[in-house]
Amino acid sequence: MSTSATPRERLLDAAGELFYRDGVNIGVDALCKAAGVSKKSMYQLFRSKDELIAESLASRGPAYQMLLQPGAEDDRSPRERILAVFERQDDMVASGNYLGCPYVSTAVELKNPEHPGSVVARHFKQQLTDFFHRELVKAGAEDPSTLAIQLTMIFDGASARAVVRAQPLGGIGAATAAALLDAAGVHAGEFALS
Amino acid sequence: MSTSATPRERLLDAAGELFYRDGVNIGVDALCKAAGVSKKSMYQLFRSKDELIAESLASRGPAYQMLLQPGAEDDRSPRERILAVFERQDDMVASGNYLGCPYVSTAVELKNPEHPGSVVARHFKQQLTDFFHRELVKAGAEDPSTLAIQLTMIFDGASARAVVRAQPLGGIGAATAAALLDAAGVHAGEFALS
DNA sequence: ATCACAGTAAACCGATCGGTTTCCGTTTTC
DNA sequence: GAAAACGGAAACCGATCGGTTTACTGTGAT
Numbered sequence: 001m002s003t004s005a006t007p008r009e010r011l012l013d014a015a016g017e018l019f020y021r022d023g024v025n026i027g028v029d030a031l032c033k034a035a036g037v038s039k040k041s042m043y044q045l046f047r048s049k050d051e052l053i054a055e056s057l058a059s060r061g062p063a064y065q066m067l068l069q070p071g072a073e074d075d076r077s078p079r080e081r082i083l084a085v086f087e088r089q090d091d092m093v094a095s096g097n098y099l100g101c102p103y104v105s106t107a108v109e110l111k112n113p114e115h116p117g118s119v120v121a122r123h124f125k126q127q128l129t130d131f132f133h134r135e136l137v138k139a140g141a142e143d144p145s146t147l148a149i150q151l152t153m154i155f156d157g158a159s160a161r162a163v164v165r166a167q168p169l170g171g172i173g174a175a176t177a178a179a180l181l182d183a184a185g186v187h188a189g190e191f192a193l194s
Numbered sequence: 195m196s197t198s199a200t201p202r203e204r205l206l207d208a209a210g211e212l213f214y215r216d217g218v219n220i221g222v223d224a225l226c227k228a229a230g231v232s233k234k235s236m237y238q239l240f241r242s243k244d245e246l247i248a249e250s251l252a253s254r255g256p257a258y259q260m261l262l263q264p265g266a267e268d269d270r271s272p273r274e275r276i277l278a279v280f281e282r283q284d285d286m287v288a289s290g291n292y293l294g295c296p297y298v299s300t301a302v303e304l305k306n307p308e309h310p311g312s313v314v315a316r317h318f319k320q321q322l323t324d325f326f327h328r329e330l331v332k333a334g335a336e337d338p339s340t341l342a343i344q345l346t347m348i349f350d351g352a353s354a355r356a357v358v359r360a361q362p363l364g365g366i367g368a369a370t371a372a373a374l375l376d377a378a379g380v381h382a383g384e385f386a387l388s
Numbered sequence: 389a390t391c392a393c394a395g396t397a398a399a400c401c402g403a404t405c406g407g408t409t410t411c412c413g414t415t416t417t418c
Numbered sequence: 419g420a421a422a423a424c425g426g427a428a429a430c431c432g433a434t435c436g437g438t439t440t441a442c443t444g445t446g447a448t
Contacts, residue, residue: 007425023303025219027405038426039407049406100302104354108294108302109217113360125358149355150370156358157351160298161343164319164350166307176344176374183377201395221435232396233437243436 008045010035015056020102024053024109024117054116057106061124064102067092069131078139079186082132082151086174089155093162093169100163101125104156128152139186147184151177202239204229209250214296218247218303218311248310251300255318258296261286263325272333273380276326276345280368283349287356287363294357295319298350322346333380341378345371 005013014035018026028049032039046052068088070081092098099105103121110118132151136144158173181187199207208229212220222243226233240246262282264275286292293299297315304312326345330338352367375381 021305023219023305025217025405028407029404032426036426038428040409040427041425043407044425099305101354104358105302107358108299108354111215111217111293113357118358118360122358122360146366146369149366150373153351153355153366153370154347155351156354157347157349160295160302160350160354161347163307164298164301164312164316166312166316172340172343172347175340176347179344179377180370180373183373219435222437223434230396232398234397234439235395237437238394 007035007037007041011037011042011045011052012056012059015052016060016102019053019056019106020099021097024106028052050116053106053110054120057102057117057120057124060102061120061127065124065127065131068128077188078135079181079188082135082181082186083174083177085128085131086155086158086177087171089158089173090169090171098162101156101159104159105163125152125156128155136186141184141186143184147180147186150180154180201229201231201235205231205236205239205246206250206253209246210254210296213247213250213300214293215291218300222246244310247300247304248314251296251311251314251318254296255314255321259318259321259325262322271382272329273375273382276329276375276380277368277371279322279325280349280352280371281365283352283367284363284365292356295350295353298353299357319346319350322349330380335378335380337378341374341380344374348374 011031015031018031018034022030028039028042031052032042035042042052046055068085070076070084074081076084103124107113107118107121112118113122129148129152132148133144136147141147154173154176158169158176161172162169205225208231209225212225212228216224222233222236225246226236229236236246240249262279264270264278268275270278297318301307301312301315306312307316323342323346326342327338330341335341348367348370352363352370355366356363
């Protein structure tokens with residue numbers, strides 16, 4: 001347990017991992033024990049367990065996005081950059097212990113769409129759609145808004161498949177996304193003329 | 195509370211509804227109270243709560259499939275019958291209180307793919323894929339196996355979107371499925387030549 | 389009439405739930 | 419060096435967890 005980090009950081013880290021691995025119903029005692037933080041400290045850092053759920057989800061957002069989305073600087077085409085997301089998802093599933101997209105899983109478990117954790121989940125799922133949208137605009141796609149939503153759906157569908165089947169995806173997500181991009185006329189190496 | 199049904203039926207009914215509405219972490223006390231069944235009866239009808247999860251999921255399977263899949267006897271083309279699944283999903287989401295595909299949600303919540311409930315979930319998700327596969331074979335699709343998986347992914351992706359966004363789908367699932375079928379050359383009114 | 393069974397209500401078990409509080413040691417601050 | 423703040427360990431709260439047990443009621447078969 002890296003005691004170098006602040007209690008808040010340790011808590012957010014442990015919460016991010018345990019809420020994902022065991023579900024949001026894991027107890028705060030187990031959480032605090034894993035973080036090496038007392039319940040007293042936890043409850044003066046966070047108003048409630050619900051707030052900790054939301055904040056731990058939010059704190060992992062940027063890293064999760066960077067893990068999934070290619071950096072801004074590379075010379076790949078929009079299509080390749082989009083497909084890279086599905087390839088990274090494939091890797092995550094293949095590396096084992098994949099339990100679904102953390103945001104979708106949390107929203108599913110919380111049931112209540114107004115729960116602070118659900119709000120955070122909605123926000124970060126929108127960011128993936130926004131990434132797709134930006135790339136599609138760069139590629140000059142005809143209907144980037146619809147297509148971005150469809151790609152996000154394929155991403156979450158692949159995620160659901162990985163959870164239900166509990167086995168590697170074998171590139172089926174990337175293949176489906178590619179088929180959809182083909183149908184929409186977004187081809188390899190293509191950029192908008194503008 | 196229809197006391198006409200047997201305790202077993204009442205329990206499976208209440209469990210199917212409450213596990214879906216509140217998640218699998220709902221207590222057995224609440225379950226038994228909703229079913230009007232004593233805990234003693236519950237535990238001589240089912241070995242454990244885990245078994246009740248699996249059996250209630252299984253007992254709802256046939257009705258859920260019939261709700262989603264068109265009956266065997268209709269004159270629609272395979273493509274239309276496939277798209278009908280997505281339209282019914284759209285209706286379910288639009289009617290409110292949609293909390294995702296019960297099988298995916300349960301698998302996500304249980305985390306453990308060897309949990310009896312996860313096994314049942316995997317089985318019934320496969321049945322949807324099988325339905326798509328049958329229709330695709332009828333339509334003479336080139337790669338029905340891959341396409342059936344892709345359609346199932348779109349279905350689950352649309353389901354995830356409905357949960358995360360907590361708003362109607364607006365036909366995006368059917369539109370995505372249609373685009374994929376178009377790309378695969380499965381057109382309206384088309385049947386295999388055989 | 390009686391026996392057996394099915395089933396409910398409720399007490400009970402140890403463990404855990406989210407959350408609060410007390411106590412005490414350590415570190416920072418002046 | 420004294421005082422104040424930080425934070426961990428652990429007791430504590432009422433409620434609930436999954437599961438068992440006891441006690442009692444109603445029913446049908448004989």
